[in-house]
Amino acid sequence: SKEPEVTRWFYLPSWKRADLPIVLEAKEVEADRASVPGACWLIFEDGEGLGPQITRRLRELAKDAIPVIPGTRFARLDGGAYALDPGRREDYLALIQDLRAQGRTPTVILHLWNVTSDGRVPLTAVAVDAAQERGFYSLLFLVQALGKAAVTTPLQIGVVATHMLEVTGEETLHPGKATALGLCRVIPQEYPHITCRAVDVPTPAPWAAWSKGLVDRLITEFVLKPPEVTVAYRGRHRWVQRFEPLPEDHLPTGPVRLRKRGVYLITGGLGRIGLVLAEHLARTVQARLILVGRSGLPERAAWEAWLATHDEEDRTSHRIRQVQALEALGAEVMVAGADVADEAQMRAVIAQARERFGTLHGVIHAAGIVGEASIRAIQETDPADCEQQFRAKVYGSLMLEQALDGAHLDFCLLQSSLASILGGLGFAAYAAANSFLDALAHRRRADGLPWTSVDWDGWRFGEEHRAAMGRVAADLTLTPEEGVRAFDHLLALGDLPQVVVSTGDLQARIARWVRREPPAEAGPSRDGDSAKAQHPRPELGTAYVPPRTDLEQTIAEMWQKVLGIERVGVYDNFFELGGHSLLATQLISQLRDTFHVELPLRDLFENPTVAGLAESIETVRWAAQGMQAAPGAADEREEGEL
Numbered sequence: 308s309k310e311p312e313v314t315r316w317f318y319l320p321s322w323k324r325a326d327l328p329i330v331l332e333a334k335e336v337e338a339d340r341a342s343v344p345g346a347c348w349l350i351f352e353d354g355e356g357l358g359p360q361i362t363r364r365l366r367e368l369a370k371d372a373i374p375v376i377p378g379t380r381f382a383r384l385d386g387g388a389y390a391l392d393p394g395r396r397e398d399y400l401a402l403i404q405d406l407r408a409q410g411r412t413p414t415v416i417l418h419l420w421n422v423t424s425d426g427r428v429p430l431t432a433v434a435v436d437a438a439q440e441r442g443f444y445s446l447l448f449l450v451q452a453l454g455k456a457a458v459t460t461p462l463q464i465g466v467v468a469t470h471m472l473e474v475t476g477e478e479t480l481h482p483g484k485a486t487a488l489g490l491c492r493v494i495p496q497e498y499p500h501i502t503c504r505a506v507d508v509p510t511p512a513p514w515a516a517w518s519k520g521l522v523d524r525l526i527t528e529f530v531l532k533p534p535e536v537t538v539a540y541r542g543r544h545r546w547v548q549r550f551e552p553l554p555e556d557h558l559p560t561g562p563v564r565l566r567k568r569g570v571y572l573i574t575g576g577l578g579r580i581g582l583v584l585a586e587h588l589a590r591t592v593q594a595r596l597i598l599v600g601r602s603g604l605p606e607r608a609a610w611e612a613w614l615a616t617h618d619e620e621d622r623t624s625h626r627i628r629q630v631q632a633l634e635a636l637g638a639e640v641m642v643a644g645a646d647v648a649d650e651a652q653m654r655a656v657i658a659q660a661r662e663r664f665g666t667l668h669g670v671i672h673a674a675g676i677v678g679e680a681s682i683r684a685i686q687e688t689d690p691a692d693c694e695q696q697f698r699a700k701v702y703g704s705l706m707l708e709q710a711l712d713g714a715h716l717d718f719c720l721l722q723s724s725l726a727s728i729l730g731g732l733g734f735a736a737y738a739a740a741n742s743f744l745d746a747l748a749h750r751r752r753a754d755g756l757p758w759t760s761v762d763w764d765g766w767r768f769g770e771e772h773r774a775a776m777g778r779v780a781a782d783l784t785l786t787p788e789e790g791v792r793a794f795d796h797l798l799a800l801g802d803l804p805q806v807v808v809s810t811g812d813l814q815a816r817i818a819r820w821v822r823r824e825p826p827a828e829a830g831p832s833r834d835g836d837s838a839k840a841q842h843p844r845p846e847l848g849t850a851y852v853p854p855r856t857d858l859e860q861t862i863a864e865m866w867q868k869v870l871g872i873e874r875v876g877v878y879d880n881f882f883e884l885g886g887h888s889l890l891a892t893q894l895i896s897q898l899r900d901t902f903h904v905e906l907p908l909r910d911l912f913e914n915p916t917v918a919g920l921a922e923s924i925e926t927v928r929w930a931a932q933g934m935q936a937a938p939g940a941a942d943e944r945e946e947g948e949l
């Protein structure tokens with residue numbers, strides 16, 4: 308539930324020491340082989356020697372360890388290894404199919420392609436792209452291949468990398484590697500049989516070898532399966548990431564760091580959050596504002612004519628009125644049409660702003676792609692979808708610094724999202740882009756720049772928006788007024804690289820959605836499901852229609868359990884009943900287990916009713932029967948949507 312006191316919404320990332328005993332005795336190591344016939348470990352080996360050492364050690368322990376190295380095309384190599392082209396999606400499927408043909412099933416995949424020793428990488432798009440191909444896209448393609456090959460045995464994925472997480476403050480982060488963190492959050496939510504753990508390791512000094520201790524610890528991490536999902540090894544110790552409520556002594560004491568008639572640049576400034584913050588700056592300090600978005604506005608001289616010839620609903624008219632309202636509050640506003648990822652355009656905007664206002668005091672980077680355009684199931688995510696997300700948040704934030712050209716700012720606030728910590732169905736690329744922002748802010752702080760990444764909870768703009776969000780999701784959102792109070796509080800907090808704004812208990816949300824623990828208030832019931840209190844069916848626009856078939860009855864009972872609602876009609880909308888994307892993960896896994904079908908996630912988003920799901924399940928079953936009867940059916944099935 309939502310915490311009423313805004314000052315309690317702030318959390319900081321921190322690390323706790325949590326060493327594990329090294330357990331490499333035959334009993335533990337053998338456990339998965341006993342339960343999964345043909346169990347094997349896939350090791351995506353790095354070029355620094357850690358992966359090969361892990362493979363050797365696993366083989367000493369009599370494990371079936373299969374190395375996979377980057378190459379120019381898919382190939383079986385001597386010594387039981389594979390090569391594949393990291394950028395070719397088909398190669399990952401070829402790998403999984405080849406393993407299956409041999410009766411081998413990966414139970415652990417260690418992905419080490421982002422273990423590199425290139426310490427202080429310059430923050431350029433080229434360096435980021437290289438890390439993305441090795442770390443983000445290869446992980447995405449790998450999981451898509453597992454999905455396409457319908458591998459549903461329990462699987463642990465370990466994303467092991469260097470320079471991905473900051474623990475001691477002495478590391479130099481490579482934010483391009485951090486996008487894998489966002490993906491790690493979402494994979495287990497969309498594929499409930501997969502767990503994903505991100506493990507950051509330090510590079511040894513050039514003359515030193517990887518220690519045997521680290522190799523054994525890393526193997527132990529996946530033998531013991533501890534619940535932590537973000538882990539770092541430093542020296543002899545293991546650290547786990549936590550998010551702690553902002554300590555009392557960190558509460559703001561000084562005034563908000565806004566200057567009277569200060570000059571503030573807001574990327575995405577004509578978007579929803581951008582305009583809320585612009586209005587706040589106009590109202591409180593009569594700021595001089597530069598609002599940047601790709602679409603911009605017509606020339607000022609044409610505004611009156613535009614307003615006269617377009618209706619109230621017109622997007623541009625709405626934005627013109629908003630800018631006029633800012634000016635009525637005492638602000639001076641410069642609207643600039645520019646793509647934040649285009650260095651030349653951003654340099655031109657900043658030069659123009661300096662010419663007009665003489666200086667620049669702060670930046671709010673709120674450009675981003677949100678809403679439906681940002682939701683895509685992993686199985687259906689193309690590089691183009693990711694690049695759309697990365698444009699403003701990855702390349703845009705890189706360009707911003709170059710275009711700012713060493714400007715001395717009071718602050719640069721990056722509008723990141725709680726999705727980088729909690730994930731969310733359909734948010735693979737979005738969470739990845741926001742993880743990049745978080746890591747970039749850490750790196751900039753280390754370089755002495757006043758950048759802060761703010762992982763915002765969801766905002767709600769008006770009652771219509773609330774109705775569209777579903778009850779539970781809407782209950783936790785923050786209103787624009789609350790957002791403004793949180794913003795003031797954030798500015799007064801001082802020099803922090805990353806602050807999380809969560810209106811509900813963040814630890815509980817992480818436990819539930821990331822570690823996938825049952826909710827605290829509900830003990831596990833006999834069948835392992837969470838036994839929720841049953842609430843009456845709320846008032847809906849749809850009349851109650853009871854289930855008409857056994858299939859609908861079973862699905863409706865699942866919804867009742869997941870949503871904690873007494874009775875669910877076959878045309879009731881999952882999201883209107885309080886469902887949200889994270890609760891939908893439970894449904895998907897239950898549907899898979901009960902009906903042995905793989906439904907595309909899109910089905911639940913597009914047709915969120917019991918009747919709609921029953922129809923989808925019938926269709927999938929019917930198609931599967933047809934395929935069993937036809938020769939070559941298995942191959943065709945992998946090409947379909949099942």
Ligand SMILES: NC(=O)c1ccc[n+]([C@@H]2O[C@H](COP(=O)([O-])OP(=O)(O)OC[C@H]3O[C@@H](n4cnc5c(N)ncnc54)[C@H](OP(=O)(O)O)[C@@H]3O)[C@@H](O)[C@H]2O)c1
Binds near residue numbers: 576580646648673
């Ligand atoms: N809304 C939420 O609940 C929420 C929660 C957490 C975090 N956030 C983050 O807060 C930011 C703002 O969210 P919002 O709800 O205000 O979204 P919004 O209303 O869609 O505004 C975002 C603005 O960014 C602009 N934009 C997108 N790509 C751009 C680019 N390459 N260059 C320049 N401008 C670009 C868009 O304008 P053009 O199309 O004209 O370019 C749009 O007006 C986003 O980064 C989002 O991830 C939002």
